[in-house]
Amino acid sequence: QKKDAASSEKVLRVGCNADFAPFEFQSEDSKEYTGFDMDLIRAVGKEMGYKVDIQNINFDGLIPSMEAGNIDVIISGMTINDERKNKVLFSKPYYQSGLTIVVKGDNDAIKEFKDLDGKKIAVQIGTTGATEAKTIPNAVVKEFNSSADTFMELKAGGVDAVVNDRPVNDYYLAKSGEKNVKRLSEVLTAEDYGIAMSKKNPELAKQIDEALDKLKANGEYDKIYETWFGK
Ligand code: GLN
Structure with a gap:
């Protein structure tokens, strides 16, 4: 962690991939980084007495x-898994997630995961979705830099x-007003998101x-959760 020369305030340098609404994305007008993860890490930083630089x-x-x-630190809807645990330290889980499938609205051939056999699938590079898609027999997996790009490819x-x-x-289906795509109800995996830190930094972890414990105890976590996901 560095000190901000002007203010002598401690700075927490945070990395995210800001194309993953509602967790991290840039607001259309202000270009500010916004989302559940952004609110959470700003609250964590405040609790610790750090200025957050995203x-x-x-x-x-x-x-x-x-x-x-x-x-x-990394906060980026990042799933805690063993492969990543070899490289980084994870915080306690802060959000329960999992993978689902999105198809075109008029696609009645794909109803569940096993129907993806032999199909073309778009995923984001380096994600658990990419790993899961690669287990599908005969599938052609196309990898993109952002989830926004995968939706574009589908359309x-x-x-x-x-x-x-x-x-x-x-969130994409609710906010984009996109009527030509639909999500399937099957959830393929159970995944927990965690904040990642360097193995050299156990004190920070x-x-x-x-x-995180404090924000859960004082209701701040619930407030942030409700802002983005409702009650
Ligand atoms: N949760 C997924 C993963 O950790 C996707 C994260 C993301 O695309 N930001 O691989």
């Missing part, structure tokens, strides 16, 4: 960027389906967990 990085570049020492007819995180799919 950097927008490709999802598959987040862990390398932290390993290179350019950021202190353009380049793929039959998108495999992506449930809350992000739900402890502080983040303590801050």
Whole structure:
């Protein structure tokens, strides 16, 4: 963590991939980073007495960027899993997620995961959705930098389906006013999001967990949750 020269305030350098609404995205008018994760990490920073400095990085570049020492924490709808635990420390889980499938509105051939056999699927590079899609027999998996790009590819007819995180799919369908796509009800996985820190920084990981505990105890976490997901 660095000090801001002007204010001598401690700065927490946060990395995210800001194309993952409602967790992290840029507001259309102000270009400010906004979303559930952004509110949560700002509240965590405040609790710890840090100013939060947010950097927008490709999802598959987040862990390398932290390993290179350019950021202190990652909050980016990142699922806690064993592969990543080899490289980083995770906070306590802060959100329960899972993968779902989105298809074109008039597609009646794909009703569940097993119908994806032999189909073309769009996923975001470096995500659990990409890993899951690659287990489908005979599927052609096309990888994109952002979830927004996977939806574009579906609409353009380049793929039959998108495999992506449930809350992000739900938000896209609710907010985009998109009538030509639909989500399937099956949830493929159970995943927990965590905030990631460098293995060199166990002290920071402890502080983040303590801050999360406080925000859960004082109702702040619930307030942020309701802002983005309702009651
Ligand atoms: N939760 C998924 C993962 O961790 C996707 C995250 C994302 O695209 N921001 O792989």
